[in-house]
Amino acid sequence: MYTPLSMFIGLRYTRARRRDQFISFMSLSSMIGLMLGVAVLITVLSVMNGFDRELKQRILGMVSQSTIHATEPVQNWRKLVELAEASPGVTSAAPMSQVQGMLTANGQVNGAVITGIAPEFEKNVSILPAFMKQGALSDLSDGGYGIVLGQQLADVLGVRQGDSVTLVMPEATLSAAGVIPRFKRFTVVGVFKVGAEVDGLLAYVHYADAGRLLRIGDRVQGVRLKVDDLFAVRATNERLLASLPPYFYASDWTQTQGSLFNAIKMEKAMMSLLLLLIVAVAAFNIVSSLVMVVNDKKSDIAILRTLGATPGMIQRIFLVQGTAVGLGGTIAGVGLGVLLSLTVSDLAAAYERLMHVRLFDAYFVNYLPTQLDWFDVTWVGLTAFILSFLATIYPARQAGRIQPAEALRYE
Template sequence: MHKPLSLFIGLRYTRARRRDQFISFMSLSSMIGLMLGVAVLITVLSVMNGFDRELKQRILGMVPQATLSSAQPLRDWQSLVTLAEKTPGVAAAAPMSQVQGMLTANGQVTGAMITGIEPALERKVSILHDYMLFGRMEDLKDGEYGLVLGQQLASNLGVQPGDPVTLVLPEASLSAAGVIPRFKRFTVVGIFQVGAEVDGMLAYVYYADAGRLLRIGDAVQGVRLKVDDLFKARQINQQLLAQLPPFFYGSDWTQTQGSLFNAIKMEKAMMSLLLLLIVAVAAFNIVSSLVMVVNDKKSDIAIMRTLGATPGMIQRIFLVQGTAVGLGGTLAGVALGVLLSLTVSDLVMFYERLSGVHLFDAYFVNYLPSQLKWFDVLWVGCTAFALSFLATIYPARQAGRVQPAEALRYE
């Protein structure tokens, strides 16, 4: 098959000959450096995507994605739930009330957010039921003052299912002894462990029990929503508020947890930028290796010029060589990066079993999560190839400027 002369010679220069082994080694090291840089960048991005996914599933699976709250006690909350579930983009809705207080047991005191829920509907909007260590959500029943605690809260208080816990409300009551805070005793009926910070700050009771604490009877403060698209939560809230009386107001996860996810997004961007420097260093190695090739091939360039090769043809020869090195390194790096991204969780688990060291016990997940996104693969691959191609331009132009007479003077 006929090949353009510049393509034929450029590809031939990439293959080693005995007297060119050092030059070939330089080209190979540049290719390996580019491959490792691309593979590491894809793998790290996949791991960060995995942590981001776990955070969204666990934290946003526990805290409300969007809420519709009322300035007045909401007694007919069933109608609001029905209205919300009929709205496009809303997956489910459930009643909720919240009260802040102090939990005390065994001489220990810790603050907590007490949330009143309806267990049957809460299953549709929360992942709580999937992470119960002890007991069930259905153990929360009207009038029994049961309490479901996060594992960290239970550990801080030193309690187990069946133990009593006293809730101290930040509301003073007048008595013969003076002004004293309100107390209410609960019984622990369940413990959950999501593995995030919510384990140390959330507790759940039946919504009617929470209503009695808030002195609103069996009414609730509002309704929490689970949405199909997290980034449309605010839009859905505004759409629902337009159909409700003015004493309703809304909030969404971007107001309560947005700073956390913005921090993760910024960290991912900065990590990508730093790791991209590895690819840039590998591209610089391509420059140095091609400059050495040009110096070594000056006599060959001069001979080709005397035989009629134009400076443009000489430039294309070395562009082909550098592009072949860059393309080979990029493709190998993409393949290795994809393979590592798909297997890194299993590799880390194998290492933990082999060494007996558990690397992630201190984190909110007990394994190394990884989520491969093909957009990241495409972005990394295209960026690496573009940098490697740009790295070939300077040596190729220098090769095109070689003067035959000067190159052959001392031959």
């Protein structure tokens, strides 16, 4: 099989010989540095994708992805649910009402957002049923005045299933004793634990009980929606509102949780940039190794020039060598990065068991989540290869400029 002379010589220079061991070591170290930089960047991006996925599933699985409100309480909310579920982009819908107040028990007080729900509908729009630690949503009944608390909120109040809590509403009433706030006692029928900040903020009651607290009867304040595409939620809302009377309006997760996910997106971008600088440093180590190779091979270059090799051929020889080093490091780094991304969760769990430590208790998940994104793998690999190729241009051009007479003067 025919092999161009420049490629043959360039690939030959990448293999070590006894008198070239130091030069070959420099090439190998450049390749290893590039491999580690690429692997670390892919692994870190996968971990950040994993945390982003968990946040979306847990937080946006609990809070409203989208809510249709009305200026007046909705009487026939079942019809509204049917209309919403028939709208393009809406997966399911459920009624809701919200009350803000203070929950108190055992001398402890904590603010909370109490959401009135219909248990049979809530399972269609929320991940709440899958994270119940005590009790079940079906324990919430009309007139039962039961309440489901987040684990963190229950711990602060010192209560569990079967205990009582008192809701203090931000509304005053007149009595013989003067102006006093409104109180209502609830029985804890369930406790959930999602593992996010919502555990210390949210509580759930039956929508009819919430309606009595709000003095709206069996009506609701709005309908929660679960949508197909989180990032097309505004377009989904606009389509639905177009089929509803003008006194309906919408809100969505971008208004309540958008800043959190924008912060995650910015953090991922900055982390990618910083780690990409490590890859760039590793790639440009190829410059120093190739410069040393060029200086070591001056006599070889001069001989090739006297035998008729053109400056372009000489440049291609060292472009081939540098590209081979960069390509080898990139491929090895991508392979190692993919392997680490797929196994780092198990490695972290094994380290916890071996060292008897808990690394993730301070986070909203108790393990290291990862999600391998092949787009990230592709752009990291291409960027690393391009940087390594650019790093070969300067040494190759310097090699092409070597004059045979100058190189052989002291030989």
